[in-house]
Amino acid sequence: MSKSKVLVVGGTGYIGKRIVKACLDQGHETYVLQRPDIGLDIDKIQMLLSFKKQGAHLVEASFSDHQSLVDAVKLVDVVISTISGVHFRSHNILMQLKLVEAIKEAGNIKRFLPSEFGMDPARMGNALEPGRVTFDEKMTVRKAIEEAKVPFTYVCGCCFAGYFVGNLSQLGTLVPPREKVYVYGNGNIKVVYADEDDIATYTVKTIDDPRTLNKTVYLRPPENILTQKQLIEKWEKLVGRELEKCSISAQDFLAPMKELDYASQVGVGHFYHIFYEGCLTNFEAGEDGKEASELYPEVQYTRMDSYLKIYA
Template identity: 40%
Template sequence: MGSKILIVGGSGYLGTYMVKASIAMGHPTYVYARPITPETSPSRIESRKEIQSLGATLLQGELDEQEKLVLAIKQVDIVISTLAIPQALEQLKIIDAIKVAGNIKRFIPSDFGVDEDKATALHPFQACLDKKKIVRRAIEAAEIPHTFVASICLGGYFLNHLFPVHDKSQEITVYGTGEAKAVLALEEDVAAYTVRVANDPRTSNRMVFYRPAGAIVSQLELISLWESKTNQVAKRVHLSAEELVKLAETSPHPHNVRACIIYSIFVKGDTVNFELEENDVEIGNLYPDFKVTTTDQLLDRWLSDPPKLEYTDL
C-alpha cells in the first residue's frame, strides 16, 4: 500500500486531477473539503461524487476548524494543497494544523504557476505572489518537510483562454509580440508528477520545475499549430505589452489580476526566463521515464474535449 495522501481542495479544478492521479498510483486518498451548502456549485457537487466513486475518502470541514483538520492530517502521510489563488493565505491554517499533528512526511503547497521567488509581476498579481511567499517562508520556518512545485501553465485552462472554445471564427488575441515562451502542461501530467515527487526523498525541501522542450511554446507557434489542426486562418488581434499593462491598471477585479497573469506568462515569459539554482531540480532529470504530453498532443486533446470551467474555478 502506498503512502496515504490528503488533498486539500480536492474537489476543485486542479484538485480533481490530483485525486485521480493519487488513486491511480495506488495511494489511499483523502479529500478535505468544505461541507456542501445551498451555495455549492453543481460542478463541485458532481466532482465530489466522482472522486468518491473512484475510492477517495471525503472529509468535510472548514479550514478554520483546526480540530477537524488536525484529525484529517493525522490519518495521512502527505498533504497536497490545491487551493485557489484567493485562498493562498488560508494555507497558513494548514501549516498550523500540520505542526499540531506532527506526523506529516511531506507538504506540497498550492503553487503550480508562476514561481513567486523567481518572478516580479505587475500589481495586483504581485500581491498574490507575495501571499504565496508568506506561505513558503512559514513552511520553511516551521521546518515542515516540503516540496515546492511551480512555473507551469495548466494547459487546458490556458488554452480555454487563448482560443475560442466553440466558435473557431472568433478573434484570437496575440499578447505583446507573441514570441515569449511558456510551459503548457497537461493537467494530468502536473498531477502525476506532483504525486510522484511527494513520495520521492530526493525532492524533500527542494524546488521542482517542469520544463521539457516538447511542452515549451510561444503564442505565435501555438496559433500556427492551431491553424494547421483546424484548417482555419486565425483572426489575430494584437494587444501590445503597454496596452496589457494599462488593462492591468484600469480593469476591475478580478480582470486586472488576469491581465497581470497574461502579461507575466505571455509577454515576460516568467515560466521559463530564469536559470535553475543549486537546490532546484527538473522533472526530466528526476524521471527520465516520464512520458511528457507535448504541445502538439495537448492541443489535440483540447480540440477534441476542452475542459468545462469558469476562470473562478482555478
C-alpha cells in the same frame, strides 16, 4: 518502499480533482478533505462520492475548527493543498496558514505541497500590482512552512492548458478564435504549457521522492515549451487556415488596465509577466530546483498539438 498516505485539500477543485485521481492511480491510500459547509453544492457532493466509490476516504474537517484539521492530518503522511488562488473564481491562498498550523501540531507529516502550480512566487518579487498579491500570499505561506520546519515540495512553472492553450492564450475566452488572434508583442517569448492531468501526475510522483524533498519542482515538459506564435501555428495547421494576427505592444496591453475590475487587472498583470517578460522560462532551475520531466521521463505527457484537437 510503501507508498505514502495522502490527504488532498481542495479535492473538488479544478486541479484538486485531478490530484485525487493521480493519487489513486499511483496506488496511494487517498483521503479527501470534506468541509461541513459544503451545504447544497450538489456537484461537489457527487464528486466526493465518486472519489469514495473509486476507493478514496472522505474526512470531514473545517478550517474554522483547528482540532478537526489536526485530526485529519494525523491520518496521513503527505498533505497536498490545491486551494484556489485565481481571483475570478475564489482566492483563498492564506487559508493554508491554518493548515500549516495543524501540520505543525500533528507533527507526523513527511511532506507538504502547498497550492502553487503556476509562476514561481519566489521569482515574482517585482510583479505588477494588483496581481502581485497572488505571489506575496504564496510567499507568506512558504515562509510559514519553512519557519515551522515542515518538509515541503513546491510544484510550479507552467500554464494550465485549459486556460491558456484552447484559447490560443487569449484573454476573456476559453475557446479558440476562428478569425482573428491577438499576439503579445512579436509572439516569440517562450512559455510552458501543460495538460492539467499531467500536472497532477508529476505532482504525485514527487511526494515519496527524496530528490524533491525541500525543493522546487518545475513543470517544463520540453516539447511543450512553445512561443505563442508556435501555438497559433499548431492550431492553424490543425484547422487548415491562417488567422488574422494583431500584435499588441506591451504598452498597449497594459494601457487599459486601470479601467478593468480587480480580477481582470490581476489577470492582465499575470499575462504580461508570462508573455512579455517570459517569467516561466527566463531562468535556470538552480540548486534548489528540479525539472519534472527529467526526474520522471517515463511520463508520457500530452503535446499541445494533440491537446488542441479536442477544440477543432
